[in-house]
Amino acid sequence: xxxxxxxxxxxxxxxxxxxxxxxxxxxxxxxxxxxxxxxxxxxxxxxxxxxxxxxxxxxxxxxxxxxxxxxxxxxxxxxxxxxxxxxxxxxxxxxxxxxxxxxxxxxxxxxxxxxxxxxxxxxxxxxxxxxxxxxxxxxxxxxxxxxxxxxxxxxxxxxxxxxxxxxxxxxxxxxxxxxxxxxxxxxxxxxxxxxxxxxxxxxxxxxxxxxxxxxxxxxxxxxxxxxxxxxxxxxxxxxxxxxxxxxxxxxxxxxxxxxxxxxxxxxxxxxxxxxxxxxxxxxxxx
Ligand code: ARG
Numbered sequence: 001x002x003x004x005x006x007x008x009x010x011x012x013x014x015x016x017x018x019x020x021x022x023x024x025x026x027x028x029x030x031x032x033x034x035x036x037x038x039x040x041x042x043x044x045x046x047x048x049x050x051x052x053x054x055x056x057x058x059x060x061x062x063x064x065x066x067x068x069x070x071x072x073x074x075x076x077x078x079x080x081x082x083x084x085x086x087x088x089x090x091x092x093x094x095x096x097x098x099x100x101x102x103x104x105x106x107x108x109x110x111x112x113x114x115x116x117x118x119x120x121x122x123x124x125x126x127x128x129x130x131x132x133x134x135x136x137x138x139x140x141x142x143x144x145x146x147x148x149x150x151x152x153x154x155x156x157x158x159x160x161x162x163x164x165x166x167x168x169x170x171x172x173x174x175x176x177x178x179x180x181x182x183x184x185x186x187x188x189x190x191x192x193x194x195x196x197x198x199x200x201x202x203x204x205x206x207x208x209x210x211x212x213x214x215x216x217x218x219x220x221x222x223x224x225x226x227x228x229x230x231x232x233x234x235x236x237x238x239x240x241x242x243x244x245x246x247x248x249x250x251x252x253x254x255x256x257x258x259x260x261x262x263x264x265x266x267x268x269x270x271x272x273x274x275x276x277x278x279x280x281x282x283x284x285x286x
Contacts, residue, residue, distance in 0.1 A: 060118030062106040066220040067279035083275035105194035140243030170199040170211040177212035
């Protein structure tokens with residue numbers, strides 16, 4: 001009898017969960033894909049409303065990208081910090097909700113967003129044309145250049161794109177840097193991995209000769225690892241690849257507006273530059 005009640009309870013909870021996911025799914029399908037603006041709007045309102053109701057907003061990031069986002073032990077506890085995280089906290093604050101962070105591989109971020117596993121993505125992500133087909137982006141909040149990280153003893157050797165011809169080059173899977181390595185370095189043997197931290201290990205272990213990364217990120221790793229250095233050149237970046245933006249699920253008009261409002265405030269207060277300096281100071285130096 002008691003068992004039966006428990007079973008019934010489980011069944012009804014499951015049914016409820018199913019109903020909920022069907023409703024959520026229904027909302028998703030209305031996400032403007034049918035080109036009907038009113039259904040698109042109800043979907044976007046749904047997202048902002050859902051966030052406010054739940055009292056939290058979930059950020060997806062790949063915390064291997066100092067000073068944007070990285071792990072650091074603070075008072076014996078592993079924390080994810082960086083200037084993307086500081087900005088995300090301001091977005092959450094302006095919405096009046098808590099920030100929850102989900103750390104994952106860079107190449108899984110947009111899928112997680114599309115599947116509503118996260119509400120927004122901040123990962124030093126460039127809003128390129130390909131990505132813009134599947135997600136929406138905020139305005140650009142930070143601009144960066146692309147270079148390579150090398151072993152300190154090779155800094156003179158790798159002084160331009162030509163010097164990298166035919167070499168083993170590391171780059172993060174599905175990143176703009178992977179594209180740059182393939183397109184701009186002649187005969188490059190590109191090794192793509194999910195985490196920049198693993199690429200840095202490959203570099204130290206001489207499995208690759210250089211890792212393509214953003215200059216600020218390269219500087220950050222070089223400051224933390226005396227055996228690494230930033231090369232003295234930069235790649236020609238395409239217009240898509242210059243700045244970072246916040247990604248949200250396609251059709252989330254209200255959320256993009258809210259995010260842009262926070263970004264406008266931070267940009268006009270010149271807060272982002274301060275956050276970058278602060279994050280750089282927090283990177284562990286050796
Ligand atoms: N800016 C590059 C891109 O958008 C790389 C970003 C990598 N970010 C990270 N958190 N690992 O493709």
